[in-house]
Amino acid sequence: MQERYDAAAIEERWQQQWDEQQSFAVTEDSARQKYYLLEMFPYPSGRIHMGHVRNYSIGDVVARFKRMQGFNVLHPMGWDAFGMPAENAAIQHGTHPAKWTYENIAHMRSQLKKMGFAYDWQREFATCDVDYYRWEQLIFLKMYEKGLTYKKSSFVNWCEPCQTVLANEQVEDGRCWRCDCEVEQKELEQWFFKITDYAQELLDETYNLSGWPDPVLTMQRNWIGRSTGCEIDFPVDGSDNAITVFTTRQDTLFGATFMSLAPEHPMALELASAEQRSVVEAFIAKVRRQDKTKRASGDYEKEGVFTGAFCINPVTLQRIPVYLANFVLMDYGTGAVMAVPTHDQRDFEFAGKYDIPLQVVIQPEGEAFDPATMTEAWTGPGVMVNSAQFDGLDNEAAKEKIADYLEQEGIGRKTVNFRLRDWGVSRQRYWGTPIPILYCDVCGAVPVPEDQLPVVLPQDVSVSGEGGSPLARHEAFLYTDCPQCGGKARRETDTFDTFVESSWYFARYACPQFSDGPIDRSAADYWLPIDQYIGGIEHAVMHLLYARFFTKVLRDLDMMTVDEPFTNLLTQGMVCMETRSCPEHGWLFPEEEVDGCCSKCGQKVILGRNEKMSKSKKNVVDPDQLINRYGADTARLFSLFAAPPEKDLEWNEQGVEGCYRFLNRVWRAVYDNFDLVSDASLQRESSDGGKALRRQTHRTIKKVTEDIDGSFHFNTAISAVMELVNAIYGFDAKEQCPGVMREALETVVLLLAPFVPHFSEELWSVLGHTGGIEQAGWPTFDPAALVEDEKTIVVQVNGKVRGKVTVPADAAEEAVQAAALAEDNVIRFIEGKTVRKVIVVPGRLVNVVVS
Structure with missing residues (x-):
């Protein structure tokens, strides 16, 4: 065993092994209980940020924990890849949205793999993949047949610079949420989904979603109105x-x-x-x-x-x-x-x-x-x-x-x-799913025949951001033949609102290679609904409501059977950090402060409030730098330990250092005791010290299990493991029992496995185990080990603490009373006085009343 903890080498080795062995790939298995864990998939902006690290670390803990418990866990990852941001970025960088998007996906995929997340990468897809959006077009056609889509003239929020319609939720203080320009009302022909047909059911079902946070349910009820x-x-x-x-x-x-x-x-x-x-x-x-x-x-x-x-x-x-x-x-x-x-x-x-x-x-x-x-x-x-x-x-x-x-x-x-209005899904942009409708002067609006899908978004366009969608100027795309009369027709040049793609992606994860339709019913019946969904509360009345609507539509189209997509929902808090600014240079990145001064001009840096990390205010931490310095496991551990998942996390460099020191302390505990415990068998020990350490080991198993399973109290779970590590350092295995020490060390490694998987895998291997740590399963506590042989009882005289006594855990009340009255300091306070009453609270205290 190496003396020092080398995070970089360990993480690279285990990530390579997981990748080669496809360790997290799953298939349907009727003999095993399924568990579908999903975090809201990311937009491929090019780099992950600390919000991603926190969000996906939360999900990964639950996924790994459930795998160790024996569940068949589906934990997929993909990319919410269409939309205005990619189009704007492509214009800004002089490139094509597809090139920009897929390059970003490649980079972010490598970053996520460096974090060691247990994803089934075989199920990965991007919503801009033709093999994905072709099925979205088919769903639209099926909705069209059932009268769930229509086109009408409507006043819409219009952003002139972006040349597109915005949903009400995308208008912030009268300005576009993307470019911050003033939004106006404009009358346009728009395609709508009839979400109002499901308004009552959407409202009624909010009272059955017991696994959702009340604020989200309240927001949806108010929005449905x-x-x-x-x-x-x-x-x-x-x-x-x-x-x-x-x-x-x-x-x-x-x-x-x-x-x-x-x-x-x-x-x-x-x-x-x-x-x-x-x-x-x-x-x-x-x-x-x-x-x-x-x-x-x-x-x-x-x-x-x-x-x-x-x-x-x-x-x-x-x-x-x-x-x-x-x-x-x-x-x-x-x-x-x-x-x-x-x-x-x-x-x-x-x-x-x-x-x-x-x-x-x-x-x-x-x-x-x-x-x-x-x-x-x-x-x-x-x-x-x-x-x-x-x-x-x-x-x-x-x-x-x-x-x-x-x-x-x-x-x-x-x-x-x-209050709910039908969902306007038309967007006057290029980078989106083409709406599969044709317009014929004779036949009017004509749906594209199913056998002519997909309507492929052409790649040979110039995206300038001016003059509306380039699809309207792309003659090869625009002009076609009417499938009904054979005459000339033109294609719809609007594309779908990107929330359409994110309204059913979770169902496609159940069957991403299925080629006969959008959803494989048998796979969907096995995996859905999602057991635990994780994402931000800002999506309460957009994505989360639309996903519920789409689920009901797909049910009514006989593509799947569930009524609701997400059984349980966790809305995680934000990652916040203190802002820094210079009177001359404005916002500063943390590295631009040197000894409390601006590195550019030397003026004293002004420290501001803790605010959500954002590039605009430069109060950000680059996860890559964090991983390079401390390792992914330290980054994961801090993001999980610093605050409960539903609360905001305040970035603290000292807290990161503390988590890194803790991992080194665990490593040292194994290293220092390695020769002693390497051949030791797990056995009970009758010595007082051995019994105490074993008791704390099993108490910790019970505590961590309860804190992870359903309640997501990761911070207190990690704290309990830290207390067990402290007890290990206070235990002399040479003088007592190496077997008890080995059990304690192995328990620490097992309990940390969902939080710091590379670190735990390495130590599990070091301790002589073959196969991955997940094969060992999640530890269970021994109820007998929790029973104390002795209890320490506080003794009061007239309500004031005057001493303590140690008695057998099963001591009768008379014996406890006798021990309390015989304690030296108690005798001093009752000497010469009359004992009126002795009150015994079993297992806790004795109060002697004197006068």
């Missing part, structure tokens, strides 16, 4: 048209004194009078440049414009003006809101600004509001007033009666509304 109420028709004055609103407050209908439309509403321009048309057009143009999220916030300035049109309140028959208002969105309800200024604060502020009349229809018992003196809207409960036959009713009771009345009169209907 189910509400019950009424749709009510307001006839447009002087027209056969009507404006339909959705409201949950039909009890306030008699107080509606104006109508608010979203500027994107299809009737917005239609209703504009000749006198108002120019101001209406200007207002619409202005609002299109505003952040929709801010528009809906309560503190955003309320703005609007009168269209010049009126509609009729269907219960009061009064003409009420129709306004466009910036706080009304097309994303909720019908894009039209009946405005009740006395009972909605936004409407109240808007009415005050534009001098619109108020009508009170609900007031607290015994009070009478005067609209002329109201300073804010009354939004609480109360009694109905000024509401015809509904006067005097409690407003909650009136809701149902008014809803019945609306249906009876044919002016409204009870309905359920969802």
